[in-house]
Amino acid sequence: xxxxxxxxxxxxxxxxxxxxxxxxxxxxxxxxxxxxxxxxxxxxxxxxxxxxxxxxxxxxxxxxxxxxxxxxxxxxxxxxxxxxxxxxxxxxxxxxxxxxxxxxxxxxxxxxxxxxxxxxxxxxxxxxxxxxxxxxxxxxxxxxxxxxxxxxxxxxxxxx
Numbered sequence: 128x129x130x131x132x133x134x135x136x137x138x139x140x141x142x143x144x145x146x147x148x149x150x151x152x153x154x155x156x157x158x159x160x161x162x163x164x165x166x167x168x169x170x171x172x173x174x175x176x177x178x179x180x181x182x183x184x185x186x187x188x189x190x191x192x193x194x195x196x197x198x199x200x201x202x203x204x205x206x207x208x209x210x211x212x213x214x215x216x217x218x219x220x221x222x223x224x225x226x227x228x229x230x231x232x233x234x235x236x237x238x239x240x241x242x243x244x245x246x247x248x249x250x251x252x253x254x255x256x257x258x259x260x261x262x263x264x265x266x267x268x269x270x271x272x273x274x275x276x277x278x279x280x281x282x283x284x285x286x287x
Contacts, residue, residue: 207251208236217267220244225259225284227251228277235287239272248273250284259284 200212203219210226215238217223223246225236240246246267250257259265259275265286267273274287 208238210234213237215239216241217246218242218244220246222247222249224249224251225275225277228254228257228279228282228284233279234277236275236277237272238267238275240267240269243269245269248275257282257284260286 197214198209198212199214199216200209201216201218202221202223203217205221205223207224208215208226213234213236215223215236217238217240219242221244223238225248226234228250238246238248248259248265248267249263250259265273265275276285276287278285
């Protein structure tokens with residue numbers, strides 16, 4: 128038995144055992160074993176799928192970057208998260224700002240406080256009227272994490 132992990136965008140890890148038969152109630156993949164993702168369609172891993180035949184579609188969430196690579200950014204003092212990051216590690220007590228929402232930013236950010244201080248997650252300083260789930264600041268306590276989705280269509284940040 129070999130347990131594997133895979134990630135889709137800011138989601139995961141998803142675990143699978145490559146020696147277990149595939150759960151296939153429709154019989155589309157007879158005799159197949161779990162191989163992470165099995166599909167008869169196309170999987171896009173460099174950009175968000177845009178066609179109906181492409182398996183990984185995130186129409187409900189918008190144009191997310193779909194990548195097997197996690198783009199990690201670490202903070203130990205006040206700063207602004209890069210638009211291209213998706214995993215943010217924070218240690219200390221300070222303000223941490225989200226990227227500009229107005230730049231077509233439909234992305235997920237996973238923010239983890241791995242330290243002992245309090246991280247105050249805030250919308251970008253240039254967008255003072257924006258909120259995160261209706262609040263001007265979300266405090267991330269030690270060892271906690273928060274997943275935030277930027278929805279530029281509704282001009283809002285949401286906690287997932």
